[in-house]
Structure formats: C-alpha cells, structure tokens
Amino acid sequence: MEWTRDMRYRHYHEMTDTEEKKLLEKVHKSIWRQQFHIQPPYGLLNDPNGFAFYQGKYHLFYQWFPFGPVHGMKHWYHVESNDLVHWEDKGLAMAPEYNHESHGIFSGTGIVKDELLYLFYTANKRDENWNRESCQSFAVMNKDEKIIKQEKPIIPKQPDGYTANFRDPKVWQHKDKFYMIVGAERENHTGCLLLYQSDDLLDWSCQGELKTDYEQFGYMWECPDIFQVDGKDVLMLSPQGLEPVGDTYQNVHNSGCFIGHFDDEKHHFKSDTFQELDAGFDFYAPQTTQAPDGRQILIGWMGLPDTSYPADKDMWANCLTIPRELRIKNNKIYQSPVKEMVEKRGSVAEWHGKLNGKERTLDDFSDTVYELNCDMTVEDGIAGLKLRTGKEEETLIYLDTKRNKIVLDRTNSGIPIAVDYGTVRQVTCTDNNISLRVFVDTSSVEIFVNEGEFVFTTRIFPKEESKGVKLFAENTTASFDIKRWEYLSSSNPKML
Numbered sequence: 001m002e003w004t005r006d007m008r009y010r011h012y013h014e015m016t017d018t019e020e021k022k023l024l025e026k027v028h029k030s031i032w033r034q035q036f037h038i039q040p041p042y043g044l045l046n047d048p049n050g051f052a053f054y055q056g057k058y059h060l061f062y063q064w065f066p067f068g069p070v071h072g073m074k075h076w077y078h079v080e081s082n083d084l085v086h087w088e089d090k091g092l093a094m095a096p097e098y099n100h101e102s103h104g105i106f107s108g109t110g111i112v113k114d115e116l117l118y119l120f121y122t123a124n125k126r127d128e129n130w131n132r133e134s135c136q137s138f139a140v141m142n143k144d145e146k147i148i149k150q151e152k153p154i155i156p157k158q159p160d161g162y163t164a165n166f167r168d169p170k171v172w173q174h175k176d177k178f179y180m181i182v183g184a185e186r187e188n189h190t191g192c193l194l195l196y197q198s199d200d201l202l203d204w205s206c207q208g209e210l211k212t213d214y215e216q217f218g219y220m221w222e223c224p225d226i227f228q229v230d231g232k233d234v235l236m237l238s239p240q241g242l243e244p245v246g247d248t249y250q251n252v253h254n255s256g257c258f259i260g261h262f263d264d265e266k267h268h269f270k271s272d273t274f275q276e277l278d279a280g281f282d283f284y285a286p287q288t289t290q291a292p293d294g295r296q297i298l299i300g301w302m303g304l305p306d307t308s309y310p311a312d313k314d315m316w317a318n319c320l321t322i323p324r325e326l327r328i329k330n331n332k333i334y335q336s337p338v339k340e341m342v343e344k345r346g347s348v349a350e351w352h353g354k355l356n357g358k359e360r361t362l363d364d365f366s367d368t369v370y371e372l373n374c375d376m377t378v379e380d381g382i383a384g385l386k387l388r389t390g391k392e393e394e395t396l397i398y399l400d401t402k403r404n405k406i407v408l409d410r411t412n413s414g415i416p417i418a419v420d421y422g423t424v425r426q427v428t429c430t431d432n433n434i435s436l437r438v439f440v441d442t443s444s445v446e447i448f449v450n451e452g453e454f455v456f457t458t459r460i461f462p463k464e465e466s467k468g469v470k471l472f473a474e475n476t477t478a479s480f481d482i483k484r485w486e487y488l489s490s491s492n493p494k495m496l
C-alpha cells in the first residue's frame with residue numbers, strides 16, 4: 001500500500017466509523033499484539049511524551065499517527081497508571097488544531113506547576129514547498145484531565161544559525177528558574193541543544209546553546225532529557241547520524257547519555273563520555289520522570305525511525321519498553337525493570353543444573369509471554385539461552401568467554417527486520433558468571449544483564465507456535481539457575 005501525503009496528513013477526527021472498524025478488525029487479527037507493553041490501538045506509536053506523576057498517577061503520552069503503520073500527522077495519545085505496570089487507556093489526548101501545527105504535534109515533556117500538568121511540545125508545519133517550520137508550544141492538563149492547548153507558541157521559531165529541525169522541548173526546574181532544552185541542528189548540519197530560561201513557564205528567553213564536550217556528534221539531536229540520578233546530573237539524548245564504533249551505535253539511530261554536571265552559569269554540561277543506553281536492535285527516544293519515592297523511571301520507544309516492521313501489515317506499529325529504574329554505578333548508567341513488575345508474576349517453573357557440550361529443552365518453560373531469570377557460569381566457551389524456539393526459529397542470548405562477549409542473535413528469530421543493520425548485537429563482558437532478567441512478550445524480548453549493567457531491547461516476529469526455551473553449552477561446561485514466571489494479564493479490557 002502506498003501512503004501518499006494526503007493519506008498521511010489527516011486528523012484523527014476525520015476518521016470515519018467504517019475506517020476505524022476496519023483498522024480494529026485488522027489489529028484484532030494480528031498475531032503479534034503485545035500482552036504487557038503499551039501499544040497503539042491501531043496506527044503508529046513512536047516516542048513517549050509528557051511522562052509525569054500528577055494527581056497521584058503516572059501520566060504517559062506517546063506520539064501517534066492513527067491511520068496506519070507510517071509516520072504522518074502526529075497526535076498525542078494518553079495512558080495512565082497507579083503503579084507503572086497496569087496502564088489504563090485514556091484515548092486521544094491532543095490533536096493538531098492551529099495553523100502552526102498543521103503537520104502534527106511532535107514530542108515534548110511534562111512538568112507540574114500550580115496543580116496543573118504543563119505539556120510542552122513542538123508544533124510542526126510544512127509550507128506549500130514542503131519546507132518545515134517548527135515552534136515550541138504548550139498545553140495544560142487540569143485535575144479533571146481536561147487538556148487545553150495554548151493558541152500562541154511560546155517560542156515561535158529557531159534562532160539564526162539553526163535549521164527548522166528544532167524540536168522536542170524538555171522543561172525542568174533548577175534552583176528558582178525553569179529551563180528548557182530543545183533538540184536542534186546547526187546550519188552546518190551538526191546536532192546540538194538550545195537552552196531557554198523562564199521564571200513562570202510562559203515567557204522564555206534564549207540563552208544560546210547548552211554547550212557540551214561533543215561539538216561534532218551526529219547531524220541532529222532529538223528528544224533531550226536532563227535529570228539527576230544518585231547525585232549526578234544526566235543528559236540523555238538521541239543523536240541522529242552516528243557512525244558505528246566497535247559494538248556501539250549499530251542501529252539506524254541511537255540513544256545515550258552523558259553523566260556529569262550541568263553548569264547553570266556557563267551553560268555547559270560537562271562530561272567527557274557518551275554512553276549508549278541500549279545494546280539491542282529497537283530502542284529510541286527514551287524519556288524519564290521522577291517517581292514520588294525519588295526513583296528516576298525511564299520508558300523508551302521500542303522501535304526506530306526509518307524502519308518498517310512485520311506487524312505493519314496489520315495496521316499497527318511499535319510499542320513502548322517496560323519502565324526501568326535508573327541508577328549510577330562506577331560512573332555508568334544502570335537500568336533495571338521497576339520493582340512493580342513482579343506484580344505480573346504468576347506460577348513459576350525452575351531448573352538448576354549443569355550442561356556439558358549439550359542442549360536441553362525446558363519443556364515446562366514453553367510460552368510466548370513470561371519473565372525469566374537466569375544466573376549462569378560458563379567455564380570456557382559459549383553457553384546461553386535459546387528463546388522462542390520452533391521449526392527453524394530461535395532467538396539466542398549467550399556468553400562467549402573466549403571472545404569476552406555477551407551476544408544477542410536474532411538471525412533466525414522469525415520474519416527479518418532491518419537486516420541491513422545486521423542481525424547480531426554484542427557487548428564486552430570479562431566475567432564468566434552473568435545474571436539475566438529476560439522479559440518476553442508476544443513480539444519482543446528485553447534482556448537486563450547483571451542487574452542492569454547492559455540492556456538489549458528487541459522486537460522479534462516468530463511464529464505463534466515457536467514457544468520453546470532451551471539451554472545450550474558448546475564445548476564447555478556451564479551451570480544454570482533458572483526460573484520462569486508466567487505473566488498474568490488484566491481482566492479489564494481498558495487496562496494492560
């Protein structure tokens with residue numbers, strides 16, 4: 001199906017009942033619908049937006065194109081939760097209304113002030129020659145969850161010296177002032193962040209760039225976020241156009257963070273290393289919020305720009321990751337699933353033992369939706385897990401002690417995705433003992449290694465009947481302590 005501009009730039013309110021019915025029928029038949037991940041009812045989901053704790057609940061929005069699995073007129077969709085695990089579907093939150101947002105309302109962030117949730121976003125417009133115009137705007141949500149958009153943008157355009165790739169405002173309070181950073185592209189096609197300041201969230205003044213120690217790092221910086229974890233400042237972003245370096249930056253675009261110090265006088269974020277956040281295939285545009293107990297919680301888009309996926313044919317695309325708690329250890333960011341995830345656990349199956357040069361099928365582990373924890377020690381060689389195994393299908397996660405690598409291999413995971421970017425991802429690990437927490441949903445796998453030291457986030461599209469779980473140890477002895485919990489689904493259709 002060819003998606004013309006006219007088909008991509010339509011408002012949700014133009015959707016007829018017949019169109020919606022058809023979309024729902026297609027989605028309903030999809031064998032790849034997720035069971036415990038936030039996914040669109042139909043159409044395409046991308047970045048998480050406006051993530052905030054407000055009036056006793058977590059509110060989360062996402063970029064949504066309603067009509068099909070392509071990028072087009074973006075809207076904001078709303079879900080909310082008491083516990084980060086059970087999410088209620090609140091439907092459409094915001095649609096484009098004004099001339100300056102005629103081609104979509106793009107990503108942004110939320111901040112609570114005076115009992116209102118302010119939602120900052122980018123208004124996107126294309127002129128008659130299809131040139132982009134971007135401005136920054138906001139809406140407010142009140143206690144009754146009524147959202148009202150402000151008609152007048154707060155930042156009407158980018159400053160001189162920057163292109164109209166100027167989007168994704170992050171707003172935060174620092175001392176007695178509010179700050180905003182906006183992702184930008186310099187006219188010389190390098191990425192950066194522009195910094196604004198305000199006393200009241202309404203009047204903003206441009207402070208120039210938020211300087212970093214990475215002047216030349218990709219051509220456009222998207223979706224910035226800034227926050228504190230374990231007493232350090234963290235600046236997170238999704239720079240576009242990085243070339244692969246060793247095992248890192250293997251995807252079309254990648255996300256990562258600087259750990260360092262935000263200097264509010266020099267407008268400088270000091271940090272000399274950028275750390276990639278995820279070692280898997282499908283992770284982009286993450287965003288965080290602070291939980292009432294102080295935890296910094298991250299949710300990412302489990303997908304990538306410029307990438308098509310097998311479920312597209314069923315008229316829906318993408319999902320969000322499970323929420324993760326951030327910590328810093330040895331100046332490295334660690335991500336672990338939020339502790340509330342254990343509420344999903346049902347009955348457990350276990351296996352403890354040793355393997356030598358063999359494969360073992362764990363019959364009572366077979367499933368398509370579960371959490372699996374595995375501690376393994378590998379003497380000298382390759383050993384690990386095979387997930388979603390079936391006729392000619394398997395997804396491998398293993399430790400190779402000879403090469404000091406932990407490897408995720410989706411070469412035979414089912415219908416191929418983005419194979420031009422390779423089908424194997426790996427990280428360096430010199431231990432011969434590792435722990436894995438693996439979350440398997442109908443069409444995804446998220447693997448947290450060593451309490452969150454590394455994460456691999458990945459979509460897979462195997463056959464429904466590929467449900468097997470196997471252990472293997474090639475030319476070596478390996479011992480495994482492994483548990484697998486079934487995951488309970490909600491009985492309320494409006495809840496995940």
Ligand code: FRU
Nearest residue numbers: 047063074106107167222285
């Ligand atoms: C990142 C991004 C953002 C933009 C949004 C549009 O995936 O390109 O920069 O605001 O998606 O949907």
